[in-house]
Amino acid sequence: MKPASFDYHRPDTIDDAVALLSELGDDAKIIAGGQSLVPMLAMRLAYFDHLIDISRLGELRGIERRGHELWIGAGTTEATVGADDQVRQAVPLLTRATPFVGHFQIRNRGTLGGSIAHADAAGEYPAAALALDAVMEVLSPRGRREIAAADFFAGLWETTMEPDEVLTGVRFPVWNGRSGFSVREFARRHGDFAIAGALVAVQLDDADRVSRCGIGLLGLGSTVRRAPAAEAAVVGMPVGELVAEEIGRAAMTGLDDVPTDLQGSASYRTQVGATMVARAWREGVHEAIDEAPAGAANA
Structure with a gap:
């Protein structure tokens, strides 16, 4: 399919773009790279009378x-x-x-x-x-x-x-000091949307206690999520006493809108999500302990 017809605008400045968006109202949409919007327009999942291109600003x-x-x-x-x-x-x-x-x-x-x-x-x-x-x-x-x-x-x-x-x-x-980072996700094929995934950032103090932690979850709700229960459980704890699988299960706490679709049931996605968190946690901690500080060049 092809998108419905629209008027194309290419403003010269961001201020011009904002003015156009305000003037045209709900009939207008900002487009940058277009890698999400254009397919939606082509499949008629979205329609706008005006597209405002900011890609060259x-x-x-x-x-x-x-x-x-x-x-x-x-x-x-x-x-x-x-x-x-x-x-x-x-x-x-x-x-x-x-x-x-x-x-x-x-x-x-x-x-x-x-x-x-x-x-x-x-x-x-x-x-x-x-x-x-x-x-x-x-x-x-x-x-x-x-x-x-x-x-x-x-x-x-x-x-x-x-x-x-x-x-x-x-x-x-910028996370300086003894920090480690990892991304793990599971998809049917590389490049497909993830069935479930996790992004982990962890920071350790000089006594090998977790001083900071961020866990992002994807594919496990109507929007991206954090895992506050798991983060709270690890901060202040000696990293050697923490079990990755337990952190993965804790990260699934409070997820009440995990989708069920052709890719899998909510239960399946939750199991995959817990596994992705556990794997990302191990990799992030390994980097924080064994590798050079991620932000050393900028400290």
Whole structure:
């Protein structure tokens, strides 16, 4: 199928884009890489009278270290994020997550901001932003504001951005010291949406106690989730006393909307999710104990 007809707009600045979005209202949609929106339009799952293309706005692209955070412009492609040395040193979880995002053709066009704003329940970048307590920067005719990742994802393909707001950038905290990161997910084929997956960030103090932990879950609800029960259970504990399988089971606590579909039942997804958390936990802890500090170059 082909999409229904629409008017195409390509503003020169982000301010122009925001003004257009405000003027055109619900009949307009922002498009960046288009790797999620275009297939939905082609299958007639979505329809808009106007598309506002922000893919060529240089002010939305870039990667910058800003103190204890790494800023990534919303228009930065996923391929750029995955290959960037600053990202690898400052936010390794993003580097690890990038190869799981579709295929390289998709990553060459898709953008970090597009992935996060799309808010897919199986999205790796949304789960990473949530696990790392990232901050979203958005712009509207009323000015700029910030939204914490914990308050950003509202449901399936739904965020707490207002209809006239545009995501312009994301700030990721930099984890220095003895930190480890891992991404594990299970899919029928590489590049498919994950049946269930986990992103783990763990930090240890000098006494080998867990001082910080973030666990992001994907494919286990209507949106990406965190695992607060599992995180609370491990922080402050000697890492040698923690059992990965128990952490995996704890991470499934409170998941009341795990989907049942052709890929598997809710029970099956939950079992897979627990296993993915356990495997990611082992790898993250191994890195924190045995490898050089992930943020050493930026400390």
